[in-house]
Amino acid sequence: MKTIASSITDLKPKKTLNMQYLAIVVVIGLICLTAWSVNHRFMSAINFLNLFQAIAVLGIVASGVGMLLIAGEIDISVGAQVSVIGVVMGMIIQRIGGTTGPSIMPALAPYAPLLAVVAALLSGVILGAINGITVVKTKAPSFIITLCFSFIYSGLALILTHMTYYYLGDKFTLLGRGYIFGLVPVSIPFLLLALLISFVVLRYTKYGRFLYAIGGNRKAAYVSGINTDATLIKAYIVVGLMNALAAMILVSRVAQAMYNTGDAYSLDALASIIVGG
Structure with a gap:
């Protein structure tokens, strides 16, 4: 005997032409054609690579936020x-790698970038879990909860930097300023990977269909057997991991970390998802 939840799992996405997506493609095509008519260099491969590199951080952040919006959060x-x-x-x-002075742990100085990456991923998981657990346990609107945490995280960044910045030097440059074969920025494959993972998860996995079900009607999804709390907490953790990847690329690109480095991405990510449909 199948439950409603198992029936949701068995559903396959319909392979029909979505007119909304077609309209977006047409509009983008017209914009590109207009820009090309003004300046033929717009359609060059170098220009498109520069555009993708410029939106890499925003695209990665938005790919995580999109999952939450689908789930109604x-x-x-x-x-x-x-x-x-x-x-x-x-x-x-800076402190272990010794970019501005003697390292506080000379033996670990060569491994400072690796330690920073591990710390970033762990921080993303922790921050995402804190947001998710707080939202599902308090039953308060996620907008209010995450807005409060936004102030808390901003304050924490301010305390850690003492209103200044940390200098990375040339210790961590690959993700933000590196190139593959001297042509393709390293950040672009990471952007495409994040978008691909989001697409596959939402369209072809049980977890993705659960997110759609929760976004459609959370009570009905819960009654049908879906663990709505666990599903949403996982979504917030995914957002945290995407933010960690975005932070790696961003600080690598600018070679410094300030307390307000990523502040602009909150509204930009939401706007890009909403405008993109």
């Missing part, structure tokens, strides 16, 4: 998360 703290994760990375690289 929101996270206003993503920008502050990027900032505080970047600060944690900068603090480790």
Whole structure:
């Protein structure tokens, strides 16, 4: 005997032409055609690579936020998360790597970038879990909860930096300033990977269909047997991991970590998801 939840799992996405997506493609095509008519260099491969490199951080953050919006939730703290994760990375690289003075742990100095990456991923998981657990346990609107955490994370970043910044030097440059074969920025494959993972999860996995079900009607999803709390907490953790990846690329690109490095990405990520449909 099948439950409603198992029936949801068995559902396959319909392979029909979505007119909304077609309209978006047409509009983008018209914009590109207009820009090309003004300046033929717009359609060059170099220009497109530069565009993708410029939106890499925003695209990665937005890919996580999109999952939450589908589930009927929101996270206003993503920008502050990027900032505080970047600060944690900068603090480790500067103090252990010794970018501005003697290392506090000379034996670990060569491994400072690796330690910073591990710390960033752990920070993303922790911050995402804190947001998710608080939202599902308090039953308060996620907008209010994550807005409060946004202030908390921003304050934490401010305390850790003492209103200044951490300098990374040339200790961590690959993700933000590196190139593959001297042509493709390293950040672009990470952007495409994040978008691909989000697409596959939402369209072809049981977890993705659970997110759609929760976003459609949370009570009905719960009654049908879906563990709504666990599903949402996982979604917030995914957002935290995406923010960690975005922070790595961002601090690597600018070679420093400030308390407000990622603040602009909260509204930009929401706007990009909403405008993109």
